Amino acid sequence: MSSSAEAVVKKRAFGQTMRRDAWWKVPVAVFCGLSAFIIYSTWAAFQGAHYTYGPYLSPFYSPELFGDSPHAWFGPKPGIWPGWLPWSPSFLILWAPAGFRLTCYYYRGAYYKAFWADPPSCAVGEPRKFYRGENSFPLIMQNVHRYFMYIAVLFIVFLSIDVWHALWFEDPDTGVKSFGIGVGTLVLTLNVVLLGGYTFGCHSLRHVVGGFLDQFSRSPSRFKVYSCVSCLNKRHMLWAWMSLFWVGFTDLYVRLCAMEVWTDFRIL
Amino acid sequence: MRYRAEQCVHSRFLLLSEMSKTTFRIWRGDREGGEFRGYETEITEGMVVLDAVHQIQAESAGDLACRWNCKAGKCGSCSAEVNGMPKLMCMTRLSDLPLDEPVTVQPMKAFPIIKDLITDVSWNYRVKKKIKKFKPRPPDAEDDTWRMAQEDIDRVQEFRKCIECFLCQDVCHVLRDHDLHDEFIGPRAMVYTAALEMHPLDTEDRTEELRKAYGIGYCNITKCCTKVCPEEITITDNAIIPLKERVVDDFYDPVARFLKRLGRGKAKAETEAPAAKPD
Numbered sequence: 001m002s003s004s005a006e007a008v009v010k011k012r013a014f015g016q017t018m019r020r021d022a023w024w025k026v027p028v029a030v031f032c033g034l035s036a037f038i039i040y041s042t043w044a045a046f047q048g049a050h051y052t053y054g055p056y057l058s059p060f061y062s063p064e065l066f067g068d069s070p071h072a073w074f075g076p077k078p079g080i081w082p083g084w085l086p087w088s089p090s091f092l093i094l095w096a097p098a099g100f101r102l103t104c105y106y107y108r109g110a111y112y113k114a115f116w117a118d119p120p121s122c123a124v125g126e127p128r129k130f131y132r133g134e135n136s137f138p139l140i141m142q143n144v145h146r147y148f149m150y151i152a153v154l155f156i157v158f159l160s161i162d163v164w165h166a167l168w169f170e171d172p173d174t175g176v177k178s179f180g181i182g183v184g185t186l187v188l189t190l191n192v193v194l195l196g197g198y199t200f201g202c203h204s205l206r207h208v209v210g211g212f213l214d215q216f217s218r219s220p221s222r223f224k225v226y227s228c229v230s231c232l233n234k235r236h237m238l239w240a241w242m243s244l245f246w247v248g249f250t251d252l253y254v255r256l257c258a259m260e261v262w263t264d265f266r267i268l
Numbered sequence: 269m270r271y272r273a274e275q276c277v278h279s280r281f282l283l284l285s286e287m288s289k290t291t292f293r294i295w296r297g298d299r300e301g302g303e304f305r306g307y308e309t310e311i312t313e314g315m316v317v318l319d320a321v322h323q324i325q326a327e328s329a330g331d332l333a334c335r336w337n338c339k340a341g342k343c344g345s346c347s348a349e350v351n352g353m354p355k356l357m358c359m360t361r362l363s364d365l366p367l368d369e370p371v372t373v374q375p376m377k378a379f380p381i382i383k384d385l386i387t388d389v390s391w392n393y394r395v396k397k398k399i400k401k402f403k404p405r406p407p408d409a410e411d412d413t414w415r416m417a418q419e420d421i422d423r424v425q426e427f428r429k430c431i432e433c434f435l436c437q438d439v440c441h442v443l444r445d446h447d448l449h450d451e452f453i454g455p456r457a458m459v460y461t462a463a464l465e466m467h468p469l470d471t472e473d474r475t476e477e478l479r480k481a482y483g484i485g486y487c488n489i490t491k492c493c494t495k496v497c498p499e500e501i502t503i504t505d506n507a508i509i510p511l512k513e514r515v516v517d518d519f520y521d522p523v524a525r526f527l528k529r530l531g532r533g534k535a536k537a538e539t540e541a542p543a544a545k546p547d
Contacts, residue, residue, distance in 0.1 A: 012445070018352030018372050105509050109489035119441040122492035123352055123377075131446040135485035143520040146513075203505070207513035208524075215468045217417030233505065 012125035014117065023121040030114035033241070034107075037248055041094070044251050048088035050258040051251070055166045056184045058254040059191055059247050061090045063158045071165075097247075100152040103145035105203045106240050146204035156199055159192045169266075181268040184253060191250040194243035201232030201239055290367050292320060294332065295374040298383050305329075306370060311362055317373060318346050318357035321385070333384035341498055344433030348385050349374045354435040354496045376438040389434050395453045398481065399461050403472040420468035426506060427463035429499040432456065436493035436503055442486045452483035455493035455503050462507035465514065475518040478511055487512070 017023065044051075044060050051058040052069040064071045066078050067089035077087055101107050112118045119126050134142050166188045169180040199205070210226030213219060232239065256262040290311050293304040307324045318336055325332045337343040339358045346357040351365060351372050365371055379387035409415050436455035442448050453461075461482065465474050478484045493503045501507070517524040 018349065018374065020351045020366060020369065105489050105505075109491055109504075112488045113490060118488065119445065119490060119492075122439050122441075122490065122495055123349070123354065123444070126441065126445050129446070131442065131448070131486075133442065133452075133483075133486035133488050135483070139488075140485065140520075143512075143516045146516065146521060146524075203509045204513060204516075207510060207517075211510050211513065212517060214420070214466055214470065215417070216419045216423075217468075223419055236505075 014125050014127035015120060016125040017121075017123055019121075019123060023124055027114040027117075027120055030110045033244075034111060034114065037244055040248055041098075041251075044255065045088055045090040045094050046086065047255075048090070050255045051089070053184065053254050053257040053264065054170070054182075055168055056182075056188060056254045056257070056264075057162050057165070058251040059159055059162070059188075059195075060094060060251045062155075062162050063093060064089045065092050096148065096151045097155060100145075100148040100199075101240075101244070103142045103148055104240065105145070106236050108142060110237075146208060149199070149202050149204045149208075152199045152202070153205075156192065156196050159188075159195060163188050163192055179268070180266055182264045182266045184257060184264045186267075187250050187253050191243075191246050194239065194246045197232055198236070198239035198243040200229060201234075201236045202229075203233060203236070205229055206233050288367075290320070290362070291370040292324060293370045293372045294321070294324065294329075294385070296329075296332070296384055297381065299381055302381070302384075304372070304374070311367075313363070315362045316358055317348075317350050317355075317360040317362065317365075317371065320362065320371070321357060321373065333382070333386045335386045342431055344431035344498075347376055347433045347435050347438065349376060349438070354438040356433055356435070356498050359498055376434065378438040378440070378444045379434070391449060392432070392434055392437060392454070392456060395457045396460060398453070399457060399464070400472050400474050400477060402464050402467065402470055404469040405471050414469055416468050423506070424463045424466050424468075426501055427459045429501055430456065430459055431499060433498060435496045435498065439492040439496045440487075441490065441492070442483075442488075448483070448486060452486040453481075455487075455508065457482070458484065458487070458511060459501060459503055459507045462511055465511065475515050479515050479519055484508070484512055484515055 015024075041060060044058075051061040051064075052071055057064060057069070057071045061067070062071070063073060065073050066076060068076055069089075072089070077089075081087055113120060117127050118131070132139070134140055163185070166185040167179055167181065168177040169182070170177050206226065206229040209229055210216065210219065210222035213222065213226075216223035216226065253262065257264045288311060289308050292307045292309065294307060296302050296305045307328055309320055309323050309327060311320060311323075318334075318339060321332070321334050322336075325334070334346070334357075336346040336358065338345070341356050341359040344356070347354065348357050349355070349372075350357065350360050354376060357373070362371070373385065375381050375385050375387045376389075379389050379391065382388050404414065407413050434456055436459075437443055440452075440454055442452045443454050461474055461478065464470055464472065474482075487504075487508050489504055489509070491504045493508075494501070494505070497503055517528060519525075
């Protein structure tokens with residue numbers, strides 16, 4: 001029943017808050033997780049080597065449009081590629097999944113907080129007063145997300161074809177291909193499953209398959225698809241992180257097998 | 269190891285089976301200014317922050333202003349910031365708070381203070397009036413009313429749970445930190461717009477307003493509004509992002525815009541066709 005007066009801070013500076021919990025933990029974890037992935041994937045993309053092993057193809061290099069491996073669609077590096085520009089088959093395709101994740105609604109919210117502190121966390125003071133949001137350039141470009149989504153869906157098809165190829169192992173002596181399952185096959189399969197869970201739970205996909213409708217009852221099939229996408233969308237963040245980790249690990253697995261650091265065990 | 273962890277939890281979140289004294293730091297003041305004042309009161313098992321505030325009112329601060337009504341999380345009156353997070357005081361159990369330090373209670377930051385814990389939330393009602401009204405299609409049932417399928421109404425039903433506590437408006441950094449009340453209508457008004465825009469009977473188009481007057485582009489999807497909603501409405505994923513996508517349809521995606529116009533043209537042709545038959 002005692003009463004005492006204290007001075008109060010009126011203006012909130014960067015990071016200032018009355019919150020008692022460890023609000024900084026999530027943005028720091030997101031910062032570390034995304035930074036680690038960006039550094040590793042950039043390094044892996046620049047390598048241009050050790051991205052295939054037997055029937056396996058690293059997802060960072062799939063589809064391999066031009067390249068030296070047997071997975072390449074159109075043969076070796078195109079002659080028109082400028083000599084002064086570094087070359088890697090992944091340069092031709094990696095922009096698509098990168099753009100999909102960069103403009104993803106979940107990642108946007110996460111990296112605005114973790115990398116730009118806008119805000120650092122809920123009810124925590126921000127470093128700058130000026131704010132334009134996604135109203136003007138450059139962030140208005142985030143609205144292109146659905147086009148990246150269309151490409152990402154195509155990539156799921158390509159990666160699924162890679163899994164099919166990963167089921168056929170070539171005998172080095174006879175050159176005959178036979179059905180088999182290696183640990184790498186399972187790694188590639190799980191990669192498609194997780195990327196599929198992430199891609200098919202996309203907010204933009206949810207909208208284009210039926211979310212734009214006001215009357216689902218007029219399109220029962222659309223409603224079913226919308227319900228499936230909504231179901232995946234509920235755990236979009238989880239799918240986003242699991243698929244991000246696993247796609248990086250899949251590349252690492254193929255890379256280390258190709259470098260003969262790891263051995264790919266055959267199950268069948 | 270486990271025993272030590274349990275001990276740690278017990279010392280931080282005190283067991284309230286017996287009466288114990290806890291200190292509250294409550295904001296006292298008005299528009300001109302104010303300060304946090306410390307109050308000590310006895311708390312018992314089952315108490316919520318609002319109970320403690322009422323007890324302090326009765327014991328030592330009879331002039332402490334606090335808005336409340338149902339004490340059941342349904343009226344949305346007792347919104348405040350407890351330990352820095354926007355919460356309903358009546359739904360915040362003291363057993364969930366660390367009581368080894370004073371519990372801080374202050375008014376919502378995004379709105380002008382009237383007195384102590386009471387803020388002027390009238391801006392929210394003015395904003396709501398700006399939103400284009402419900403415009404139902406002509407009645408199409410035999411009894412001159414409408415029929416709606418359950419799957420059509422399920423989606424907007426979620427938005428009807430809103431109790432207008434304005435915690436989402438308070439936590440939104442666009443309003444809270446950047447004070448863009450003239451440019452952005454905030455999460456609550458977005459939920460209201462979504463309820464109208466996605467309603468199976470509604471025929472009004474609000475995408476132009478969403479883009480400009482309602483300022484949907486200011487939302488950068490931090491999901492803080494969803495986090496603080498006491499009714500657990502998935503504000504960002506189910507209301508704001510679908511509205512953003514509708515704005516994309518109309519203004520940023522040329523293919524979608526073309527298809528939408530084509531669809532509208534078809535619908536118009538279909539509605540006009542029966543009228544032409546008698547001639």
